Amino acid sequence: MLPCARAPTMSSLILRRWIPVSTFSPSKTSFSSAAARASYYERTIEHLKIGRHTRVIFQGFTGRQATANAKESIEWGTRIVGGVTPGRDGEHLGLPVLPSVRAAKDHLKPDATGIYVAAHQAAAAIEEAIEAEIPLIVAVAEHIPLHDILRIHSMLNTQGKSRLVGANAPGIISAIGRCRIGFQPLPTFAPGHVGIVAKSGTLSYETVASVTRAGLGQSLCIGMGGDVVAGTNFVDALKVFEHDSDTEGIILVGEIGGRAEEEAAEWIKEYKRRSSNPKPIAALVGGILAPPGRVMGHAGAWVGPGENSAEKKYRILQDAGAVMVDHPSHFGQVMKDLLAKSGRNVQKIQNSASASAASGSQRRSYHTSARRPRPTPASRLGATPFQKRGLHLNSAQAADLLSQHGITVGAEPLSTAEPSRLISLTIDRSARSPSFYISPSTHPKDMHARARHIPFSYNTGPTQETLDTVLQHTQLSAAPADAVSAVVQLLRSLWSLYTTHEAITLSTHVSLAPSTKQGAGSSPIQVTSPSLSFDDAAFRSCKRHADLHALRDTSPSAIDAAELAAERHGIVYIKLPGANNAGTNQTHSIGTLVNGAGLAMNTVDALSLPSAGTSGSSGSHVAANFLDTGGKATSETVARSFELLLGDPRVAVIFVNIFGGLTLCDMIARGVLLAFEELGLEERGVPVVVRLRGTREKEGQAVIAQSGKRVWAFDGFDEAVAKCKELARERSGGTVGDERHC
Incomplete structure (x- = not known):
C-alpha cells in the first residue's frame, strides 16, 4: 500500500531528482x-x-x-x-x-x-x-x-x-475510439462529433446524454475536474478540439471558482478571429445562485480573491461568442441548430449509433438563456471579500497562530492617514501554483480592482524577485529600510505558515506604523485583519494537522446544525437564504436532492428560471437548498437527505434530480421509498418529484412506478421542474392533486 x-x-x-536542472534554476528563476x-x-x-x-x-x-x-x-x-x-x-x-x-x-x-x-x-x-x-x-x-x-x-x-x-475528475473518454479512462456511465455515450470539456462529472453526463439523444454523439470528452488546481483546463481541451478532425462542435461546462472560463473566452475570441469557419461552441456556467462565502460541493467551487462570479463568467463567455444554455439537457438541440447554421452537414454528422442509443428525447423544446431571464445572482445579494472553505479560524485563533510564526497582530488603526495594503497568500489556479494576491489599497471600492496575483514556484518558495515585485506593487519599496525588512520578513513568515500548516488562503492588512507609535522594540509595520483558512482534505484524507483542525468552531453560531449533521453522512447541504429576493417575489419552497456538486448547483440555478406553470399570484417557487449526496450515495444517504430537507419548514415539495454515473438509479429509488417509510412522507403530505437518468435508470423508474407511493417520475428536466412548481403552488393554496406521472 x-x-x-x-x-x-x-x-x-x-x-x-525530477527537477531538470538544465531547465530550472532556483537561484535565477x-x-x-x-x-x-x-x-x-x-x-x-x-x-x-x-x-x-x-x-x-x-x-x-x-x-x-x-x-x-x-x-x-x-x-x-x-x-x-x-x-x-x-x-x-x-x-x-x-x-x-x-x-x-x-x-x-x-x-x-x-x-x-x-x-x-x-x-x-x-x-x-x-x-x-x-x-x-x-x-x-x-x-x-x-x-x-x-x-x-x-x-x-x-x-x-x-x-x-x-x-x-x-x-477529482470523471476522467477522459473517446467514444469514437472506444477508450475510457475514468468512471463515466458508458450507456450514455455514442460515437459522434461533439467535443465536451467539463468541470462537473454529473453535468458532463447530462450533456453527453443530451447530445446522444440528439443523434450527434461525442468525439472526445475531457473531465477537467472540480479541484482547486486542475491538471488540464478548458483552453488545453479547446486546443485539442480545434485541430481534431472528428470534432465538429464544442461544448464547455463550467462553474464558480477560478479563471478557467474567462481564459476559455479569451481563446474563443481569438479562435473566431483567426478561423474562417469556426466550430460552433456552446457553454454553461453553474453556480449563479451560489451563496457567497460557501464551498459548493467541489473542492474548487468557491470564488477566491480577485475571481469573478459565475454570472460574470457567463456574460464573458457569451460576449466571446459562445451560445449559452441554462441546463445541460438542452445542449443536444442547441448544438444541432448551431451545426446547421454553420453550414455543416448535420444529417451526415448524426450517426446511427447515437440514434439507437437514445432512450427517448426531451419532449419540450429547448431554451437558450438568451431567451429566458436570468435569476438574481448571489453576487447581488451581498458578497464577502473572501470565500471560506476548509478550516477557517476566527480572529483570535488567527492572531494566536500568526504570533507563533513571529507575526504580531494589532488592533485596527484609528487613523486613515497611513494607507493599508492587502497582502494575501493564496492560489493562482491559472499558474497552478501558490501566489501572493496583493493590493496597495484595502478600501472595498478599489481593493480588488488594484490587486494582482504574483505567482511563484511551490518548489522554491518566493524568490527575491517575487518579494521585490510585492514591495513595488504595494508601494512599500520606498518605505524606510526597517519597514521594508519587516514586510519581507512577514512575507517569508506567511510562506512558512502556509506550507507548515497546509493553508489555502492567509490574508492580512499591512500599514506603516505611525512615527508616534515607534520606539524601542516596536515594529515599523502594523498587521491587522487576519483571515486564515486551511485545507480540510489534509486532515480528512491523511489525518494531518489534527491539533489545528481541532480548533474548528462547530457551535450553532458558526455552522448550521443541519449542515453539520449532513457532513457526518458525507452530504453537502447548504440552506439557501430564506428571505425573498428583492423584486422577484420568489418563495424558497422546493427542497432539492441531487447527486454531484455541479448538477446540484445547476439545479438550484435552473429552478429560479421561469418555466411552464410558474405564472400566478403566488409568485415563483424556487430552491430552498443546495444538497449534494456525492457520487457514491447509498439508500441510507438518500433517506438522511430527505430528513434534512424535511427539517426546513419552508419545503413544500421535494425534487430528486439524479444522473447516475457511479450512483445507481435503482439504489436511489429504493432510498426514496426508504425515506417514505422512515419519515412518514405520506402522512406529512409532502409530494416528491423524481427524475432518474443514467446508470440503471429504467430499473430505478420501475421501482418508483411499482411503489404505489405519492411520487411523480419524469425523464425530462423541464417537465419535472414544471411539476415541482405546480405542486408547490397547489400546496401554498392548500390543495394538491392526486395525479401521478411515471
Whole structure:
C-alpha cells in the first residue's frame, strides 16, 4: 500500500531528482517569468488524443473499484494492457500485474495510466507515474490534499513528458475510439462529433446524454475536474478540439471558482478571429445562485480573491461568442441548430449509433438563456471579500497562530492617514501554483480592482524577485529600510505558515506604523485583519494537522446544525437564504436532492428560471437548498437527505434530480421509498418529484412506478421542474392533486 503523501520540506523538494536542472534554476528563476517553464508542460497536450491505439494501465489494478471498472472498459473496447499493485507480480483479469509503474512502463509500454487508489495514496501514485514518464495520467480521486497537488504541479511544470487529467475528475473518454479512462456511465455515450470539456462529472453526463439523444454523439470528452488546481483546463481541451478532425462542435461546462472560463473566452475570441469557419461552441456556467462565502460541493467551487462570479463568467463567455444554455439537457438541440447554421452537414454528422442509443428525447423544446431571464445572482445579494472553505479560524485563533510564526497582530488603526495594503497568500489556479494576491489599497471600492496575483514556484518558495515585485506593487519599496525588512520578513513568515500548516488562503492588512507609535522594540509595520483558512482534505484524507483542525468552531453560531449533521453522512447541504429576493417575489419552497456538486448547483440555478406553470399570484417557487449526496450515495444517504430537507419548514415539495454515473438509479429509488417509510412522507403530505437518468435508470423508474407511493417520475428536466412548481403552488393554496406521472 502506498503511504499517505506528506508535504516535504523545501530543501527536500529542491533535491528531488525530477527537477531538470538544465531547465530550472532556483537561484535565477521567479514564477513571474513562468511562461518558459509552462511551455514544457504545454507540449503534453497532444497526449489527450486517446483512442483505439491507446495502451492503458491501471494503478491500484487489483482493487475492487479498479477491477469492476477495468472489466467494463475492456468489454467496451478500451485497450487495457495490465496494471500496477505495489509489491505484487502476477496476473489479474488475465493481464499482467507489475509491482511498480517503472516496471509497467518497461514491460507494457503504456500510453496512459488510470489511478484508482484512495485520496491518501493518490499523490504518491501520480508522482510515481510522472517519474516513469507515462504520457497521460488520469486521477479520479477527490479530496487529495491541496498541497500535495501543488507539489505535483511543481513537478509537471518542469517537464514535457506527462500530462495530468484531474484530480477529482470523471476522467477522459473517446467514444469514437472506444477508450475510457475514468468512471463515466458508458450507456450514455455514442460515437459522434461533439467535443465536451467539463468541470462537473454529473453535468458532463447530462450533456453527453443530451447530445446522444440528439443523434450527434461525442468525439472526445475531457473531465477537467472540480479541484482547486486542475491538471488540464478548458483552453488545453479547446486546443485539442480545434485541430481534431472528428470534432465538429464544442461544448464547455463550467462553474464558480477560478479563471478557467474567462481564459476559455479569451481563446474563443481569438479562435473566431483567426478561423474562417469556426466550430460552433456552446457553454454553461453553474453556480449563479451560489451563496457567497460557501464551498459548493467541489473542492474548487468557491470564488477566491480577485475571481469573478459565475454570472460574470457567463456574460464573458457569451460576449466571446459562445451560445449559452441554462441546463445541460438542452445542449443536444442547441448544438444541432448551431451545426446547421454553420453550414455543416448535420444529417451526415448524426450517426446511427447515437440514434439507437437514445432512450427517448426531451419532449419540450429547448431554451437558450438568451431567451429566458436570468435569476438574481448571489453576487447581488451581498458578497464577502473572501470565500471560506476548509478550516477557517476566527480572529483570535488567527492572531494566536500568526504570533507563533513571529507575526504580531494589532488592533485596527484609528487613523486613515497611513494607507493599508492587502497582502494575501493564496492560489493562482491559472499558474497552478501558490501566489501572493496583493493590493496597495484595502478600501472595498478599489481593493480588488488594484490587486494582482504574483505567482511563484511551490518548489522554491518566493524568490527575491517575487518579494521585490510585492514591495513595488504595494508601494512599500520606498518605505524606510526597517519597514521594508519587516514586510519581507512577514512575507517569508506567511510562506512558512502556509506550507507548515497546509493553508489555502492567509490574508492580512499591512500599514506603516505611525512615527508616534515607534520606539524601542516596536515594529515599523502594523498587521491587522487576519483571515486564515486551511485545507480540510489534509486532515480528512491523511489525518494531518489534527491539533489545528481541532480548533474548528462547530457551535450553532458558526455552522448550521443541519449542515453539520449532513457532513457526518458525507452530504453537502447548504440552506439557501430564506428571505425573498428583492423584486422577484420568489418563495424558497422546493427542497432539492441531487447527486454531484455541479448538477446540484445547476439545479438550484435552473429552478429560479421561469418555466411552464410558474405564472400566478403566488409568485415563483424556487430552491430552498443546495444538497449534494456525492457520487457514491447509498439508500441510507438518500433517506438522511430527505430528513434534512424535511427539517426546513419552508419545503413544500421535494425534487430528486439524479444522473447516475457511479450512483445507481435503482439504489436511489429504493432510498426514496426508504425515506417514505422512515419519515412518514405520506402522512406529512409532502409530494416528491423524481427524475432518474443514467446508470440503471429504467430499473430505478420501475421501482418508483411499482411503489404505489405519492411520487411523480419524469425523464425530462423541464417537465419535472414544471411539476415541482405546480405542486408547490397547489400546496401554498392548500390543495394538491392526486395525479401521478411515471
